Amino acid sequence: MERRNVDIMGKLDWFTVLLVLVIMVCGWFSICGASANVENVDLFSFATRPGKQMVWIICALVLGAVVMFINQNFLNSNAYIIYIAFLLLLIFTIFVAKDTKGSRSWLNLGPVSLQPAEFAKFATALALAKFVDRFDFNPAHLGDLLKACAVFVVPMFLIICQNETGSALVYMAFLLVLYREGMTGSVLFLGFCAIVFFILEIKFSPVNFGDQPFQVGTWLVLTIIQLLEPLILWFMSKNRNFTLTVGGIGLGGMLIGLAVSLSIVPFKVTWLQIGLIILTSAYIFFRAVKDMARKYILVALFAIGSVGYLLSVDYAFNKILQPHQRTRINVTLGLEDDPQGTGYNVNQSLIAIGSGGLTGKGFMKGTQTKLKYVPEQDTDFIFCTVGEEQGFKGSVFVLLLYLGLLLRLIVLAERQSSVFGRVYGYSVVCILLFHLFINIGMVLGITPVIGIPLPFFSYGGSSLWGFTILLAVFLRIDCERTTSY
Numbered sequence: 482m483e484r485r486n487v488d489i490m491g492k493l494d495w496f497t498v499l500l501v502l503v504i505m506v507c508g509w510f511s512i513c514g515a516s517a518n519v520e521n522v523d524l525f526s527f528a529t530r531p532g533k534q535m536v537w538i539i540c541a542l543v544l545g546a547v548v549m550f551i552n553q554n555f556l557n558s559n560a561y562i563i564y565i566a567f568l569l570l571l572i573f574t575i576f577v578a579k580d581t582k583g584s585r586s587w588l589n590l591g592p593v594s595l596q597p598a599e600f601a602k603f604a605t606a607l608a609l610a611k612f613v614d615r616f617d618f619n620p621a622h623l624g625d626l627l628k629a630c631a632v633f634v635v636p637m638f639l640i641i642c643q644n645e646t647g648s649a650l651v652y653m654a655f656l657l658v659l660y661r662e663g664m665t666g667s668v669l670f671l672g673f674c675a676i677v678f679f680i681l682e683i684k685f686s687p688v689n690f691g692d693q694p695f696q697v698g699t700w701l702v703l704t705i706i707q708l709l710e711p712l713i714l715w716f717m718s719k720n721r722n723f724t725l726t727v728g729g730i731g732l733g734g735m736l737i738g739l740a741v742s743l744s745i746v747p748f749k750v751t752w753l754q755i756g757l758i759i760l761t762s763a764y765i766f767f768r769a770v771k772d773m774a775r776k777y778i779l780v781a782l783f784a785i786g787s788v789g790y791l792l793s794v795d796y797a798f799n800k801i802l803q804p805h806q807r808t809r810i811n812v813t814l815g816l817e818d819d820p821q822g823t824g825y826n827v828n829q830s831l832i833a834i835g836s837g838g839l840t841g842k843g844f845m846k847g848t849q850t851k852l853k854y855v856p857e858q859d860t861d862f863i864f865c866t867v868g869e870e871q872g873f874k875g876s877v878f879v880l881l882l883y884l885g886l887l888l889r890l891i892v893l894a895e896r897q898s899s900v901f902g903r904v905y906g907y908s909v910v911c912i913l914l915f916h917l918f919i920n921i922g923m924v925l926g927i928t929p930v931i932g933i934p935l936p937f938f939s940y941g942g943s944s945l946w947g948f949t950i951l952l953a954v955f956l957r958i959d960c961e962r963t964t965s966y
């Protein structure tokens with residue numbers, strides 16, 4: 482059917498545009514402070530990073546304006562084609578890109594270098610929105626959920642093959658989109674447990690339980706599993722006797738074994754815990770068959786799967802992760818001091834932020850900035866420049882800008898008249914949120930340094946253009962939310 486012409490200027494959400502423009506301007510000033518030095522204050526020269534960033538910003542605005550002329554019908558109809566095209570580009574990049582700081586993720590196009598992983602985000606968001614928009618899609622159905630996850634796992638795998646783990650992890654943000662669309666919260670719960678178990682095992686695996694022959698980390702994780710098993714069972718069954726039996730066998734047996742090890746004969750209580758978890762899981766399987774309650778099986782699978790995951794953590798950490806990735810995790814967890822590497826970056830970043838105080842030292846007056854103490858200060862660690870030059874007040878102002886942008890995008894996503902528009906909108910929100918949380922977290926030393934930019938703020942053309950396309954596509958979709966087909 483013929484479409485009506487869309488009044489883009491009238492329907493465009495100018496408040497969102499204004500917020501992004503202010504963030505871009507704040508980012509440019511921060512890049513000026515991070516890049517310029519005493520001898521070089523020519524901020525508008527195209528030979529300097531501030532000058533180049535100005536070119537990136539102008540090009541991004543032009544690119545965003547061009548994207549606004551692509552109607553939603555074209556985006557919806559060609560979502561899979563765009564997605565496949567970017568998958569092929571990611572594969573091409575693996576074999577063609579030159580090694581840059583250990584990764585093969587940048588394509589050199591004459592004077593410009595672009596990172597396809599940044600642009601693949603909008604293509605993945607389009608494909609996921611197209612898939613979820615099917616009339617028969619059911620996020621509670623395992624088959625549909627696995628297919629939806631495959632949409633973002635495939636580009637994630639290709640980016641990992643480029644040795645860009647940080648950029649790949651961003652794609653996990655799409656899980657939050659699926660949760661909004663009805664995916665069971667148990668998936669997020671499993672992800673949370675995986676993170677907690679990993680941290681506890683790595684953090685406390687070197688520590689013995691007093692003079693006992695077992696480690697605190699493994700004991701803690703297994704104890705948590707033994708606590709969660711009856712709690713989840715109670716949530717599912719509301720059967721008090723069944724829950725008490727499972728909890729009594731698991732936790733009771735562990736406490737008796739711990740008492741014996743502490744007072745009589747020291748032994749590996751963790752092996753006893755594993756045996757008890759297997760025993761209680763077998764009992765839950767038996768009750769599932771007897772009571773014809775399949776949901777009980779999920780509890781047993783969670784317990785057994787958690788034990789298997791725990792036993793694989795050490796192998797994955799030491800054999801699969803790269804040395805620099807292990808170092809970053811160890812530094813974040815306080816297990817290793819790396820004053821000349823990852824630890825140096827974070828320590829200098831914290832010094833820069835702390836030296837800014839309440840009001841900051843002023844534009845281009847940061848000593849840490851001037852003396853180039855913080856590596857990557859205008860890209861991954863750009864936020865520490867804000868903290869040093871503009872202080873706590875400036876940092877809060879920037880964070881409030883992002884908060885306003887995220888809240889506004891949530892409003893826009895919720896007002897969409899189609900599932901396609903809503904899913905794409907939440908994809909934008911979740912990607913921006915992930916970038917914001919990880920980037921600020923690594924600058925403050927609370928998340929590992931994985932090297933992802935601050936949206937619309939950090940220096941660089943690829944990230945700026947990628948975020949611009951991602952957002953511009955959504956603003957165009959929002960313009961058509963009430964347009965009939």
